[in-house]
Amino acid sequence: PKVTYVTPSGDEVVVNSDEPNLMQAAVTNQVEGILGDCGGVASCATCHVHIDPQWIDKVGPATDIEQGMLELEDNATDNSRLGCQVKLTPELDGLVVRVVGQ
Ligand code: FES
Numbered sequence: 001p002k003v004t005y006v007t008p009s010g011d012e013v014v015v016n017s018d019e020p021n022l023m024q025a026a027v028t029n030q031v032e033g034i035l036g037d038c039g040g041v042a043s044c045a046t047c048h049v050h051i052d053p054q055w056i057d058k059v060g061p062a063t064d065i066e067q068g069m070l071e072l073e074d075n076a077t078d079n080s081r082l083g084c085q086v087k088l089t090p091e092l093d094g095l096v097v098r099v100v101g102q
Contacts, residue, residue: 001093005049007032008101022083022097023047033101040084045069047083048076052096059086059095075100 005013005026013032017025026034026047038044042065051059056079062070066085070076083097 001088001090001095003088003092004094004096005031005034006096006098008099017088019088021088022049022081022086022095024084025088026083026099031099033099034083035102036084038084042066042069042082042085045073045082046102048073048100049081049083049086049097050077050079050100051081051086052098053079055092055095055097058091073100 002016003025007013009032015025015029019025019028023034023036023040027036035046037046062081066082069082070080
């Protein structure tokens with residue numbers, strides 16, 4: 001699916017990716033501010049994004065494990081997700097997320 005990442009610098013990076021999740025798609029395409037240090041096991045939060053409000057229902061809520069990580073983050077909001085835990089399904093084509101950055 002096509003995903004637009006709004007980077008911490010304010011750039012819009014559009015990616016069309018077959019990667020399994022939001023973190024992988026960003027790392028493969030060298031999107032600024034997404035590192036994926038833990039390899040996608042919800043334990044580093046270097047993939048923290050804010051989901052665009054228009055997409056939050058489709059993306060769905062964070063899991064308990066994610067929520068636990070996000071509670072440690074200064075910039076967490078109700079729309080926060082860990083990118084590695086957001087599976088890229090065809091329904092998410094057109095998704096817009098804001099990269100929180102490190
Ligand atoms: Fe580490 Fe997502 S890559 S929490």
